[in-house]
Amino acid sequence: MIFKTLQTNLTNLDERLNLAKKLGYYNLDKLNQALLKITQAKSLDEFLQNGYYDYFYTSENLVLKLAKIYGLDILDELNSAKKLNDEVKKYKNSYIYIDTNFKRNTEPIFMLAMMQGVRYLYFDKKELVFKSLDKQLQFISKVVKNHYKKIKKLPLFGEITGYKFNHLGKSYSFDVDGALQYREIYENVAWIKI
Incomplete structure (x- = not known):
């Protein structure tokens, strides 16, 4: 549920340049790629499963950083998604x-x-x-x-x-x-x- 809130916040984003600076991106292309991956994911476990890496963030680190920026406590949901992915790997x-x-x-x-x-x-x-x-x-x-x-x-x-x-x-x-x-x-x- 919190991941969906995060996706909604990112979809309705007006200040892309400000968010890019907070994330440490120097151009908007990297930010746009990251936002596209997150907003297109059907769920947090799918986003983690498909993986994301852009020399700044892994998929997990990116979600944690964005949640921190937006003041969302996503840790429990993140752990549940990781547990689900570990089980699917079996x-x-x-x-x-x-x-x-x-x-x-x-x-x-x-x-x-x-x-x-x-x-x-x-x-x-x-x-x-x-x-x-x-x-x-x-x-x-x-x-x-x-x-x-x-x-x-x-x-x-x-x-x-x-x-x-x-x-x-x-x-x-x-x-x-x-x-x-x-x-x-x-x-x-x-x-x-x-």
């Missing part, structure tokens, strides 16, 4: 692989490698944080179910037969209805190395 290697009935015949390997991205289902990893494994699997089940409702067949790879959720070193298989199942799904992957 799940950076979690992903959903889409299994199909694909059998390679005459498809060139470069085409398979270029299309490899359609075999992965992307989701917001923030939805996994601070939840039990059961709640995380329920969320993935909904993601899988919604995906299959929309897309039953992948280009080039064919009919979807299941989903594999790789999470913290373990694999969980789901059928097309989002039900957890006990079968092994093997990932078929094509890579081109240049």
